[in-house]
Amino acid sequence: MTDADHTGTGDPRRTIELLWGVRGKPRRGPKPKLTVDEIVTAAIEIADTEGIGALSVRRGAEKLGVSPMTIYTYIPSRAELLDLMMDRVHGELTDPPESHDWRVTMTILAEDAWEMYHRHPWLLQLTTGRLPLGPHTFAKHERELAAVDAIGLTDLEMDAVVAMVNGFVQGIARGSVESASLVRRSGLTDMEWWTASAPVLAEIPEADAGLFPLAARIGQAAGEAHGAASAPLHTFRFGLARILDGVEQLVDGDSDGSGTELPS
Amino acid sequence: MTDADHTGTGDPRRTIELLWGVRGKPRRGPKPKLTVDEIVTAAIEIADTEGIGALSVRRGAEKLGVSPMTIYTYIPSRAELLDLMMDRVHGELTDPPESHDWRVTMTILAEDAWEMYHRHPWLLQLTTGRLPLGPHTFAKHERELAAVDAIGLTDLEMDAVVAMVNGFVQGIARGSVESASLVRRSGLTDMEWWTASAPVLAEIPEADAGLFPLAARIGQAAGEAHGAASAPLHTFRFGLARILDGVEQLVDGDSDGSGTELPS
DNA sequence: ACACAACTCTGTACAGCGTAGAGAGAAAGT
DNA sequence: ACTTTCTCTCTACGCTGTACAGAGTTGTGT
Numbered sequence: 368m369t370d371a372d373h374t375g376t377g378d379p380r381r382t383i384e385l386l387w388g389v390r391g392k393p394r395r396g397p398k399p400k401l402t403v404d405e406i407v408t409a410a411i412e413i414a415d416t417e418g419i420g421a422l423s424v425r426r427g428a429e430k431l432g433v434s435p436m437t438i439y440t441y442i443p444s445r446a447e448l449l450d451l452m453m454d455r456v457h458g459e460l461t462d463p464p465e466s467h468d469w470r471v472t473m474t475i476l477a478e479d480a481w482e483m484y485h486r487h488p489w490l491l492q493l494t495t496g497r498l499p500l501g502p503h504t505f506a507k508h509e510r511e512l513a514a515v516d517a518i519g520l521t522d523l524e525m526d527a528v529v530a531m532v533n534g535f536v537q538g539i540a541r542g543s544v545e546s547a548s549l550v551r552r553s554g555l556t557d558m559e560w561w562t563a564s565a566p567v568l569a570e571i572p573e574a575d576a577g578l579f580p581l582a583a584r585i586g587q588a589a590g591e592a593h594g595a596a597s598a599p600l601h602t603f604r605f606g607l608a609r610i611l612d613g614v615e616q617l618v619d620g621d622s623d624g625s626g627t628e629l630p631s
Numbered sequence: 632m633t634d635a636d637h638t639g640t641g642d643p644r645r646t647i648e649l650l651w652g653v654r655g656k657p658r659r660g661p662k663p664k665l666t667v668d669e670i671v672t673a674a675i676e677i678a679d680t681e682g683i684g685a686l687s688v689r690r691g692a693e694k695l696g697v698s699p700m701t702i703y704t705y706i707p708s709r710a711e712l713l714d715l716m717m718d719r720v721h722g723e724l725t726d727p728p729e730s731h732d733w734r735v736t737m738t739i740l741a742e743d744a745w746e747m748y749h750r751h752p753w754l755l756q757l758t759t760g761r762l763p764l765g766p767h768t769f770a771k772h773e774r775e776l777a778a779v780d781a782i783g784l785t786d787l788e789m790d791a792v793v794a795m796v797n798g799f800v801q802g803i804a805r806g807s808v809e810s811a812s813l814v815r816r817s818g819l820t821d822m823e824w825w826t827a828s829a830p831v832l833a834e835i836p837e838a839d840a841g842l843f844p845l846a847a848r849i850g851q852a853a854g855e856a857h858g859a860a861s862a863p864l865h866t867f868r869f870g871l872a873r874i875l876d877g878v879e880q881l882v883d884g885d886s887d888g889s890g891t892e893l894p895s
Numbered sequence: 896a897c898a899c900a901a902c903t904c905t906g907t908a909c910a911g912c913g914t915a916g917a918g919a920g921a922a923a924g925t
Numbered sequence: 926a927c928t929t930t931c932t933c934t935c936t937a938c939g940c941t942g943t944a945c946a947g948a949g950t951t952g953t954g955t
Contacts, residue, residue: 376816376817379827379828380831383832383835384835387835387838389835394902394952395950396900396901396949396950397904397949398903398951399902399903400904423940423941423942424941425941433905435942435943436904436905436943436944437903437904437905439942439944440902440903445943471891471893478893494756494813495809496809496810496812497810497813497821497824500828505843505846506843508843508846509842509844512845512846516845522848522849522852523853525845526852526853527865527866530803530861530866530870531799531803531869531870531873531874534799534802534866534870535795535798535799535870535874536802538798538799538800538801538802538805539794539795541802542759542798545759545760546760546761549640549758549760557761560643560761563643564647567644568647568764571647571648571651573651573766574651578769578773579770581773581780582769582772584786585776585789588787589786589787589790592787597794601791602795602798605890606798606799606874607890608877608886608889608890609874609877609880610795610799610870610873610874610877611877611891612877612880612886613872613873613876613877613880616876617873625872626738626868626875627732627734627735627872627875628735629738629739658930658931659921659922659923659924659929660922660929660930660931660933661920661921661932661933662921663933664933687912687913689912689913697933697934699913699934700915700933701933701934703913703914703915704931704932708914709913709914
């Protein structure tokens with residue numbers, strides 16, 4: 368069910384109560400064996416070590432020593448569990464140290480997020496049509512806005528800058544994380560896979576060299592410099608620096624704040 | 632199987648032959664009813680209209696009037712089919728008009744990709760650990776490199792700039808596309824969903840206002856300005872302009888080419 | 896003390912998935 | 926005509942999320 372891997376569906380009230388740990392239930396029947404927190408913890412462990420694909424309701428229940436359907440006593444559906452997992456790991460993020468330089472603060476926040484995405488590779492594989500309205504997801508957003516508060520941007524610009532940086536970090540991190548997890552799954556590094564594929568490609572007349580001269584040249588240069596077909600960490604740091612340069616220009620008023628005019 | 636939604640696994644030779652349309656097979660038995668191209672076309676149609684989650688081997692076979700296992704005569708596994716679909720839709724992209732201004736060219740390329748991602752929302756839900764080595768995927772990369780060729784960047788900088796822009800476009804587009812498809816699936820717009828959630832959130836003491844003052848203020852401002860909780864197209868265009876500003880600075884030598892120094 | 900309501904937990908069942916394996920039938924090579 | 930090679934199909938396995946019904950446990954109201 369690649370399609371419904373995540374929520375936005377489901378009763379908002381129930382989801383929010385779960386996210387904020389509000390019970391609000393009269394307590395009559397037998398003592399529960401588990402807590403929602405235990406379930407979320409177990410689920411995160413499975414997803415971290417075996418991949419999100421291995422995280423089934425049955426697998427989680429097995430790990431907790433209960434029958435599969437027991438899980439549904441605590442959580443309405445798998446989608447809500449993914450929401451809870453997501454908000455939980457965002458709790459690993461902390462406030463950055465005070466700094467008068469907003470570039471430093473933003474860089475730290477971006478690096479922290481980068482690392483979180485790599486600790487929990489499944490995060491960026493979830494379908495995040497709507498972010499879960501949990502405390503830690505909120506806190507992340509608040510911190511990011513605080514980093515660009517009062518540096519000379521309008522409210523709308525603050526919003527756009529934060530969204531832009533997040534989009535960038537997530538975009539690059541997703542590639543990085545998926546490439547790494549593919550290496551783990553397939554047992555082939557990027558380089559090995561490429562050297563297995565290149566000769567096959569060379570046999571195909573249509574794919575002959577000369578058709579993609581730049582890709583060939585730059586691919587070779589990058590491969591030699593980084594020892595790999597791609598160097599996501601380098602792209603991340605390089606790109607973030609360029610982006611912050613662009614934002615700085617906006618702050619300093621050296622930019623007209625618009626974009627490139629497209630001929631129509 | 633969220634985990635193996637895409638390839639990199641599988642015999643490289645076979646995959647590449649499929650991508651480039653090379654048969655290389657002696658032809659003895661009965662005439663095939665189908666072609667690989669027909670299968671890919673049908674699969675794309677299903678994914679476009681019903682979502683990638685609805686694209687099962689059984690569903691594709693049904694649409695083509697054959698039994699499910701017939702598909703496997705043409706294609707080794709579902710993962711390879713996804714590769715073929717991916718390369719195929721990249722064929723919708725074309726060379727940008729000649730321009731002496733690399734910013735214009737890059738903007739056009741980015742907008743084209745943005746639109747492709749929205750025409751085929753499933754594209755960014757695939758796990759792209761390794762891009763398929765097909766003709767159209769290659770062509771896209773070559774075009775992007777050509778846009779930044781000979782403007783004063785080193786080979787490594789060209790590589791990083793292209794990767795950075797792609798990461799950004801994909802990151803923002805993914806959010807945009809998933810939000811849109813969630814609206815379709817849940818029948819609730821972002822606004823409706825938010826106005827359903829906000830009162831619930833307000834009932835929770837821990838989530839009380841004042842805890843996230845900036846998120847509240849900026850969220851309100853953005854909501855009023857865009858008529859929605861998020862405005863991905865605006866973020867995309869705004870962000871791209873900032874990024875190109877940053878790249879321009881690098882080209883002009885106004886940047887030292889490094890990033891922000893983190894205190895250690 | 897007892898009945899009842901509310902709750903947790905579990906077993907069974909259903910419709911769906913990707914695809915392995917065996918076998919029927921068709922076309923081409925000899 | 927015989928054999929080889931290929932296409933296509935059927936059946937089956939183990940997996941998925943979860944609906945539903947029922948058994949057992951606890952707290953409340955009388």
